[in-house]
Amino acid sequence: MSRVTGVKAPANDGPRVTVRDRVRDGLRAEGIYKIFPPLTRALDGVSFHAPPGRVVALLGPSGCGKTTLLRIVAGLEQASAGTLTMDGEPFDTIPAEKRDVGFVFQNYALYPHLTVAQNIGLALEVRGVKRDEREVRVRRVADRLGLAKVLERKPAALSGGEQQRVALGRALVKEPRLYLLDEPLSNLDASLRDRTRGELKAIFRSVEAPVLYVTHDQSEAMSLADEVMLLCEGHVEQSAAPHLLYQTPESLFSATFVGSPRINVWHALTTDSSLDGEGVRALAPPGLPESNEWSVCIRPEDVEVMRTRAQGAWQADVLLAEPLGGRELLTLRVGQLEFRALAAPIEGASSVWVRWPAGKLHWFPKGGRRHQPPAVWDTLVAGGLLLQA
Amino acid sequence: MNGQATLRERWMLIAPAFLLLIAVIVLPIFRVLWLSFQHADLVGHDRVSFAGLDQYLRLWHDARWFKALGNTVMFTFSSIAAELLLGFAFALFLHRAFRGRGLVRALVTLPWVLPTAIMALAWAWIANDSFGVANDMLGRLGILHAPVAWLGHPATAMTTLVLADTWKTTPFVTLVLLAGLQGIPETVTEASRLDGLTSWQRLTRVTLPLLLPSVLVAGLFRLIQAYGAFDLIYVMTGGGPGGSTETVSLYAYRNYFRYLDFGYGSALAVQAVVLVALVAWLIVRWAREPGEVA
Amino acid sequence: MNRRRLAFGAALVLAILWSVGPVVWQFLTALKPDAQITHTPLVYLPHPPTAEHFAAIWERKPFGIYLLNSTFIAAFATVLCLVFAAPAAMALSRLRARDRDGVLLAFLVLSLFPPILLLFPLYEAVRGLGWINQPIALVIPYAALHLPLAVWVLESGFRAIPVSIDDAARLDGLSAPHRLVLVHAPLSAPAIVTAAILVFIFAWNEFMLAVTFLTRDHAKTVTAGIASVSGASLYDIPWGPLCAAITLASLPLFFLVLVFQRRIVSGLTRGAVKG
Numbered sequence: 001m002s003r004v005t006g007v008k009a010p011a012n013d014g015p016r017v018t019v020r021d022r023v024r025d026g027l028r029a030e031g032i033y034k035i036f037p038p039l040t041r042a043l044d045g046v047s048f049h050a051p052p053g054r055v056v057a058l059l060g061p062s063g064c065g066k067t068t069l070l071r072i073v074a075g076l077e078q079a080s081a082g083t084l085t086m087d088g089e090p091f092d093t094i095p096a097e098k099r100d101v102g103f104v105f106q107n108y109a110l111y112p113h114l115t116v117a118q119n120i121g122l123a124l125e126v127r128g129v130k131r132d133e134r135e136v137r138v139r140r141v142a143d144r145l146g147l148a149k150v151l152e153r154k155p156a157a158l159s160g161g162e163q164q165r166v167a168l169g170r171a172l173v174k175e176p177r178l179y180l181l182d183e184p185l186s187n188l189d190a191s192l193r194d195r196t197r198g199e200l201k202a203i204f205r206s207v208e209a210p211v212l213y214v215t216h217d218q219s220e221a222m223s224l225a226d227e228v229m230l231l232c233e234g235h236v237e238q239s240a241a242p243h244l245l246y247q248t249p250e251s252l253f254s255a256t257f258v259g260s261p262r263i264n265v266w267h268a269l270t271t272d273s274s275l276d277g278e279g280v281r282a283l284a285p286p287g288l289p290e291s292n293e294w295s296v297c298i299r300p301e302d303v304e305v306m307r308t309r310a311q312g313a314w315q316a317d318v319l320l321a322e323p324l325g326g327r328e329l330l331t332l333r334v335g336q337l338e339f340r341a342l343a344a345p346i347e348g349a350s351s352v353w354v355r356w357p358a359g360k361l362h363w364f365p366k367g368g369r370r371h372q373p374p375a376v377w378d379t380l381v382a383g384g385l386l387l388q389a
Numbered sequence: 390m391n392g393q394a395t396l397r398e399r400w401m402l403i404a405p406a407f408l409l410l411i412a413v414i415v416l417p418i419f420r421v422l423w424l425s426f427q428h429a430d431l432v433g434h435d436r437v438s439f440a441g442l443d444q445y446l447r448l449w450h451d452a453r454w455f456k457a458l459g460n461t462v463m464f465t466f467s468s469i470a471a472e473l474l475l476g477f478a479f480a481l482f483l484h485r486a487f488r489g490r491g492l493v494r495a496l497v498t499l500p501w502v503l504p505t506a507i508m509a510l511a512w513a514w515i516a517n518d519s520f521g522v523a524n525d526m527l528g529r530l531g532i533l534h535a536p537v538a539w540l541g542h543p544a545t546a547m548t549t550l551v552l553a554d555t556w557k558t559t560p561f562v563t564l565v566l567l568a569g570l571q572g573i574p575e576t577v578t579e580a581s582r583l584d585g586l587t588s589w590q591r592l593t594r595v596t597l598p599l600l601l602p603s604v605l606v607a608g609l610f611r612l613i614q615a616y617g618a619f620d621l622i623y624v625m626t627g628g629g630p631g632g633s634t635e636t637v638s639l640y641a642y643r644n645y646f647r648y649l650d651f652g653y654g655s656a657l658a659v660q661a662v663v664l665v666a667l668v669a670w671l672i673v674r675w676a677r678e679p680g681e682v683a
Numbered sequence: 684m685n686r687r688r689l690a691f692g693a694a695l696v697l698a699i700l701w702s703v704g705p706v707v708w709q710f711l712t713a714l715k716p717d718a719q720i721t722h723t724p725l726v727y728l729p730h731p732p733t734a735e736h737f738a739a740i741w742e743r744k745p746f747g748i749y750l751l752n753s754t755f756i757a758a759f760a761t762v763l764c765l766v767f768a769a770p771a772a773m774a775l776s777r778l779r780a781r782d783r784d785g786v787l788l789a790f791l792v793l794s795l796f797p798p799i800l801l802l803f804p805l806y807e808a809v810r811g812l813g814w815i816n817q818p819i820a821l822v823i824p825y826a827a828l829h830l831p832l833a834v835w836v837l838e839s840g841f842r843a844i845p846v847s848i849d850d851a852a853r854l855d856g857l858s859a860p861h862r863l864v865l866v867h868a869p870l871s872a873p874a875i876v877t878a879a880i881l882v883f884i885f886a887w888n889e890f891m892l893a894v895t896f897l898t899r900d901h902a903k904t905v906t907a908g909i910a911s912v913s914g915a916s917l918y919d920i921p922w923g924p925l926c927a928a929i930t931l932a933s934l935p936l937f938f939l940v941l942v943f944q945r946r947i948v949s950g951l952t953r954g955a956v957k958g
Binding site for chain 3: 403412624642
């Protein structure tokens with residue numbers, strides 16, 4: 001015993017947490033389940049970490065459980081199982097009234113009977129903040145959000161954009177421990193949505209608390225978040241920085257949900273060292289199991305389109321050409337396989353030559369995670385995936 | 390956990406209301422049930438003792454109870470029938486759009502918000518044999534040739550009571566039926582017009598069947614209220630003349646406070662509730678029969 | 684077309700006459716000198732009108748005290764009823780539909796028991812507590828008996844408040860009582876007014892408990908005070924002052940129904956139509 005006196009054994013049961021780390025740890029969720037009787041699993045064991053000052057977007061189609069997760073974090077709903085900690089301390093035992101979160105509701109949920117100033121200031125009032133300080137803080141937030149002129153109006157007299165900013169101001173004025181935003185831009189029209197997105201990004205950059213941002217709009221998630229957490233049917237499909245999520249989707253769901261225009265998917269079976277599906281055959285990379293179903297994906301901007309024949313390229317019929325300013329979105333067909341390509345304008349050509357560069361392909365076995373063919377294969381089929389119609 | 394906190398909060402919010410209802414309604418119901426199985430009176434028995442079903446068996450030998458029951462049924466069904474007819478007519482008027490409808494609706498609602506006990510006096514004055522306006526008007530119209538002592542004869546006394554009750558509670562039926570009428574989609578009425586139904590056919594083939602649930606609701610509420618009617622009868626006739634308008638409520642009240650027979654009074658009150666609950670249940674069951682609109 | 688409009692107008696006039704005629708008749712009688720009240724054939728319009736009966740009621744009976752008692756008891760019962768009903772309605776409005784409807788139905792059933800069933804046990808309690816002739820003997824029962832109605836009316840008002848506003852208030856740190864006062868009450872003021880008016884009217888009009896629990900003349904409410912003349916024979920009643928009293932006791936309700944007609948109608952039919 002005396003041998004270790006004064007010597008602190010290094011903690012080997014996980015990363016060491018010092019007091020300082022704990023204070024600034026942010027929000028952690030561990031194994032959150034939400035089961036609606038009898039058997040609906042709205043959340044199926046979700047874990048994540050939202051550090052201070054970081055924006056985590058909860059992205060997913062409607063019904064994936066993202067709003068339920070947000071409401072559980074806020075304390076408005078109770079998880080069936082799992083724990084929440086905030087800066088290292090239990091968070092789920094605190095009632096919603098005392099969690100000190102800034103929540104922005106999809107429909108804003110402004111108090112219709114209170115003025116803008118009262119809407120923003122109510123939380124401070126019930127916390128016993130003195131009138132003078134309250135007014136200063138409300139005014140500061142209002143100035144920042146461009147609401148100074150409408151402070152004495154009721155919500156009904158505001159435009160949609162102003163209402164949205166009041167909802168945001170109500171969250172900001174509290175300087176809460178955590179920001180939660182539930183589809184805050186979905187009720188705005190397109191141009192206002194783009195502008196507000198920029199403003200939000202600037203605001204997020206200045207806050208010190210973690211931000212959870214629920215959206216079903218992948219472009220919103222990509223542009224605002226430091227980390228995008230993709231939810232599907234109650235579980236985390238993939239969680240990564242936006243560019244990584246885009247570049248290396250871990251599953252077919254990730255690949256197809258993120259990116260616009262949508263990624264191309266070719267469903268094929270492996271037979272003898274080749275891939276076969278939808279009237280198209282191609283050489284399979286080594287090591288693919290026989291008689292296995294694969295989804296081979298490529299983003300439209302990665303498809304190479306040429307006006308003349310080139311080595312390893314195959315001919316495709318042009319079904320549709322949609323001009324998008326500098327480039328055209330082409331809908332092409334090889335065999336029965338239809339896919340899209342984003343390319344320089346082809347000026348009305350009825351057929352083109354295309355190549356799927358091997359390095360740009362994403363491989364997903366049926367129902368499985370991303371598969372990375374051996375690097376050597378890239379060079380073997382330098383000209384791209386050899387499709388044979 | 391927080392969910393339990395929410396649950397506890399909800400209970401804390403509802404609990405005071407529950408406690409108040411338990412203290413003022415639930416406990417008295419149990420007390421009166423208990424009393425109805427006791428000998429408890431200040432006349433024969435000086436102490437409370439268990440009576441079993443004695444008090445209820447007494448009912449079978451009590452001609453006065455049978456008479457009161459008959460009076461109650463008579464009063465209840467006559468006034469409900471009159472109220473439904475009149476209320477339906479009023480509702481049809483008020484359903485039409487016209488200028489000043491709000492004011493008319495307020496005036497038609499008026500009888501319902503006035504105190505029954507006081508308006509009972511007002512009707513007693515109207516029905517007064519010497520100076521009542523009823524006799525005078527009927528006389529001038531040539532319907533009556535000599536003044537009638539309305540509250541002095543059994544048959545006319547009951548008629549007067551029914552009339553006064555109809556006046557007092559028709560607004561309730563009117564408003565319920567009016568709400569029902571307003572719940573019938575306009576397109577349905579329009580469709581029936583285009584189908585070539587006459588206004589009478591529209592009324593009987595379309596409006597009435599669709600209104601049946603409202604009629605049922607109004608009728609059930611009125612059944613329960615009229616069956617327990619007290620104020621009007623207590624003030625206007627006091628059950629007379631000769632017990633011809635005594636209802637079970639009144640008879641129970643007399644047993645409590647005049648004959649001081651609390652056990653029998655309780656049994657009377659309990660059986661009244663049981664009987665009306667039975668009738669209400671039968672009506673609801675009949676309405677829920679498959680094929681009926683309910 | 685014109686004939687139909689005429690018939691409709693005539694029917695409306697009849698309906699109005701039927702509804703207000705009996706009240707107007709009391710008023711006309713009250714304005715007549717005694718000689719005209721007991722004159723045959725009947726004198727319909729007072730000539731000249733006299734206020735003597737209206738003056739007399741304050742002297743013959745403590746009519747002013749009746750009015751005060753009724754006002755005090757009805758107002759106090761209304762406040763008490765709402766104080767108990769509002770939190771319950773708030774909790775119910777956020778329950779699952781099935782649970783909520785179950786509780787509301789139970790409340791409705793409780794409110795349907797006829798007062799005669801409760802009268803005697805309540806009388807025993809009131810006497811045991813020494814509350815005979817005390818306003819509280821009526822205030823508590825009135826609040827309880829009309830609690831279900833108040834809960835019904837308030838609950839449907841509260842339910843119309845979006846859940847997200849309630850959630851936002853919670854996240855702003857408002858406790859349940861805070862939310863009730865700062866959010867629910869202002870946002871459903873119409874429902875609160877409706878509930879208050881209905882409870883007030885019912886309490887003002889109640890007779891059976893009042894006439895049983897109040898024996899001293901100075902403790903009586905308007906209904907118990909005026910209607911207790913019926914204990915004597917109806918034939919030697921001073922009809923002039925009585926009609927004046929009836930008119931005065933009806934007057935507050937007359938104004939209530941004129942001003943709040945829409946609220947009263949909606950509150951009255953809401954419970955019935957939903958059920």
